[in-house]
Amino acid sequence: MPWKRSDGWWQPVIGGCGARFLAVEGEPYSVSRYATDAAAAEALIRASGAALAIAPCTHRWQRALPGVAQRVGGAIDTHAVDISPGSVRRWYYRQRIEVTLARAATPWIILREPGSGDPWQGVPAQATVERLDVTPPATRTQVEGIEAQAASQQTIRPDAALLFVAGAGWTKKQKDGAVRTSEASELILQFVNRTGASLGSSKSLVDQSGEGQAVLPFLTHLHQVGQTGSTPRHRKGLASCCHGEEPHVVGWRFVNERRAINLDPNCGWARGKADVLYVADAFEVLREAAKALGQPGAD
Numbered sequence: 105m106p107w108k109r110s111d112g113w114w115q116p117v118i119g120g121c122g123a124r125f126l127a128v129e130g131e132p133y134s135v136s137r138y139a140t141d142a143a144a145a146e147a148l149i150r151a152s153g154a155a156l157a158i159a160p161c162t163h164r165w166q167r168a169l170p171g172v173a174q175r176v177g178g179a180i181d182t183h184a185v186d187i188s189p190g191s192v193r194r195w196y197y198r199q200r201i202e203v204t205l206a207r208a209a210t211p212w213i214i215l216r217e218p219g220s221g222d223p224w225q226g227v228p229a230q231a232t233v234e235r236l237d238v239t240p241p242a243t244r245t246q247v248e249g250i251e252a253q254a255a256s257q258q259t260i261r262p263d264a265a266l267l268f269v270a271g272a273g274w275t276k277k278q279k280d281g282a283v284r285t286s287e288a289s290e291l292i293l294q295f296v297n298r299t300g301a302s303l304g305s306s307k308s309l310v311d312q313s314g315e316g317q318a319v320l321p322f323l324t325h326l327h328q329v330g331q332t333g334s335t336p337r338h339r340k341g342l343a344s345c346c347h348g349e350e351p352h353v354v355g356w357r358f359v360n361e362r363r364a365i366n367l368d369p370n371c372g373w374a375r376g377k378a379d380v381l382y383v384a385d386a387f388e389v390l391r392e393a394a395k396a397l398g399q400p401g402a403d
């Protein structure tokens with residue numbers, strides 16, 4: 105967990121974990137590119153002599169480390185969600201099947217899903233970093249720059265404590281007979297930005313753009329939670345204007361505490377799928393939440 109210094113800055117406390125720190129530095133390694141990432145990782149694994157190499161299961165390392173496993177004569181497993189001495193738990197087939205497996209091959213490279221474990225706790229300590237001198241390999245790929253969303257526009261946040269899910273009800277005719285999509289957009293974005301929650305969606309809502317209907321502009325298919333979407337991991341989840349049908353709710357299996365807001369007391373959530381169901385108008389609930397959360401920050 106980060107540690108707050110007296111000047112108000114947060115700093116990581118990994119320095120105190122007792123590990124030996126090795127690093128590869130330099131401009132060629134500053135960008136995500138298979139050839140340079142693999143060369144750096146290979147050098148680090150060889151120099152450390154480690155039998156186990158653990159990296160975050162991000163696109164960057166998913167791309168670079170399988171080739172490294174081949175080079176160092178080891179093995180690799182991706183999508184690990186738990187690591188114990190001698191074994192890992194990982195999922196297959198979009199998290200429908202979870203297995204525990206062990207391997208004899210070393211080095212064993214394990215890519216762990218972000219957000220699937222508790223952060224390291226400790227006090228800060230000075231770390232001595234040993235820099236390895238690695239000659240950059242010849243590359244055919246030149247990285248010219250990165251086009252990325254502003255952090256405040258990035259609404260999928262795997263490390264957030266709360267998953268907020270928007271369903272198709274946000275774009276349906278409301279009790280006053282009107283469709284209030286722009287108000288829905290504003291309320292949802294305000295809520296996720298002020299709480300730091302990760303945003304998810306039901307399939308019906310993200311599919312709407314394909315049917316020529318007004319749709320919430322910040323939602324993509326990457327936000328979809330469920331059988332044909334993602335299976336995120338968060339401590340808590342709050343569904344809004346979403347019916348709670350089985351193909352959607354299977355995506356919630358790793359959300360520990362589930363709540364839902366729905367006008368319909370007989371919705372799917374009421375049938376054992378949520379710990380708490382608020383039978384209420386989500387527009388009203390989010391308006392009240394916005395007042396309670398105070399002035400806008402990043403939104």
Ligand SMILES: Cc1cc2nc3c(=O)[nH]c(=O)nc-3n(C[C@H](O)[C@H](O)[C@H](O)COP(=O)(O)OP(=O)(O)OC[C@H]3O[C@@H](n4cnc5c(N)ncnc54)[C@H](O)[C@@H]3O)c2cc1C
Nearest residue numbers: 271272273306307308330331332333345347351352367386
């Ligand atoms: C093979 C297969 C795979 C599928 N995979 C997925 C998947 O991965 N993910 C997924 O989401 N779905 C999936 N589905 C679709 C799923 O079965 C549902 O159709 C979908 O989840 C419904 O979306 P929804 O709940 O947002 O919309 P709806 O069913 O239209 O529900 C809208 C809800 O909003 C409520 N509501 C409306 N206005 C308000 C308001 N003001 N306040 C509070 N509540 C309000 C209504 O009461 C209603 O319950 C799959 C289906 C199949 C057949």
